Amino acid sequence: MARHRINPRLVKIHRTYTVEEAARTLKAHKNTVRNWIRRGLPTIDDRRPTLIHGADLRRFLEVRRQRAKQPCPPGHIYCVRCRAPKPPAGGMADYMPMTPTSGNLRGICPDCETLIHRRVALQRIDAIRAELEITFPEAPSRIRDSSKPSMNCDSNEDGGAHEDA
Numbered sequence: 138m139a140r141h142r143i144n145p146r147l148v149k150i151h152r153t154y155t156v157e158e159a160a161r162t163l164k165a166h167k168n169t170v171r172n173w174i175r176r177g178l179p180t181i182d183d184r185r186p187t188l189i190h191g192a193d194l195r196r197f198l199e200v201r202r203q204r205a206k207q208p209c210p211p212g213h214i215y216c217v218r219c220r221a222p223k224p225p226a227g228g229m230a231d232y233m234p235m236t237p238t239s240g241n242l243r244g245i246c247p248d249c250e251t252l253i254h255r256r257v258a259l260q261r262i263d264a265i266r267a268e269l270e271i272t273f274p275e276a277p278s279r280i281r282d283s284s285k286p287s288m289n290c291d292s293n294e295d296g297g298a299h300e301d302a
Contacts, residue, residue, distance in 0.1 A: 145198035152191040153181065159189055163198075173197065212268025214255040216246040223247060229270045232262065242271070 143163050148154075156174075160167040174180060174187065178197045181188040209215050213222040214230070225244025234240040235256075242255045242265070257265060265271065 143198055143202075145195045145202065148191050148195040148198070150192040150195055154189045154191060154194060155186045156189070159194060209255065211265055214242060214244055214253040216249065216251065216253045218249045218251050219246060223253070225253060225269065226250070227270075228268075229272070232257075232271050232273050234259075242269075244269075 141164065143165060147162055148159075154162065156167050156170045159165075160170045163170075170178075170189075174189075178189065179193045181190060207215070207222055209222040212228075213224050215222045223246055225242075226247040227245075230242045230244040232240050233243055238260070239256065239258045242257050244253050245251070246253050262271065
């Protein structure tokens with residue numbers, strides 16, 4: 138089966154599950170549920186079939202998810218490849234605006250040298266600036282606004298279409 142995130146909210150807390158029912162409910166393999174039992178998921182008793190109380194299963198999955206979370210401190214960006222929050226190489230990042238109020242910080246992972254991204258609100262950028270050197274790319278200028286338009290530009294100063302016409 139493909140690896141996916143287990144959703145603890147699919148479990149009904151007032152229901153009792155067998156290993157197979159729990160696996161089917163969570164779209165996981167039954168060996169995965171058996172591994173959870175070996176790692177501390179409480180069962181009702183030691184008899185067959187193995188029964189798991191829904192409240193215990195949900196609590197076990199929520200604790201497991203909370204333990205796996207790694208919050209990013211200020212100045213750090215999560216690297217998906219390394220699976221850890223890291224400060225970008227050289228302490229530098231680029232701000233790429235996505236909406237008028239938020240954008241992405243883009244940097245390079247110091248270990249694996251891949252691009253790392255973090256969503257950030259524009260109003261909170263000053264708190265991150267204390268930790269990182271952030272560059273704001275300027276919008277490219279329009280060809281018409283440049284002092285020397287390109288040779289294949291049809292616009293001219295007097296607004297006429299063509300001299301020959």
